[in-house]
Amino acid sequence: MAYEPPTHSVERSMRATLGVKVVAGIDEVGRGAWAGPVTVCAAVTGLRRPPEGLTDSKLLTVKRRTALAATLAGWVTDHALGHASPEEIDDLGMTVALRLAALRALEGLSVRPDAVILDGKYDYLGGPWRVRTVIKGDQSCVPVAAASVIAKVHRDAMMGELGLEHSAFGFAENAGYPSPVHRAALEELGPTPHHRLSWAYLDALPRWRHLKKVRGTAEQAEQLGLDLGPVF
Structure with missing residues (x-):
């Protein structure tokens, strides 16, 4: 199936209106998974x-996505990945965990961007960054689409490695997301150290429900003294 190719129109607009030069595209993967990092x-x-x-990345076959990620690694000017662990997701809540992972990715770039294009409707990054949110930016904006493919392939590979350790859960196929195999393994074996224990799936597992954590919030992150300020 053919798709309308992404463009640089948002970057060009930001350059013209904000006077910026270096624009980074940001996308995430793993937000809705039961296991693994975001x-x-x-x-x-x-x-x-x-x-x-x-x-x-979600519109591509595994084979095409993997090949494209290898091409992108040498084509992009710069890229970096950041992760927030299941424990951080449980303790801080997903919004704060996403910001933490994004800041880690931005910190990994060789040059600080002047502005950021963020996939989606909501700005989970915040100041001091100049952020432009774009719904379906992973389809319409070149740097966000590139970030989408790289992030997806990298995380899938990570989950595949975890699948070698926990073969019953099917991580190589489901990447930690809900699936019949994943659910059956949870019912039989309970969550692994890589599972998010604040997620609602535990409510449907009477044998393991006692392990559920109360999901953290941004306010709790502040109380913990977590520094989510500028990283440069």
């Missing part, structure tokens, strides 16, 4: 023509 990629592409077939 992973964020920050990618800087400049205004060059993107590789053929670049689009939202």
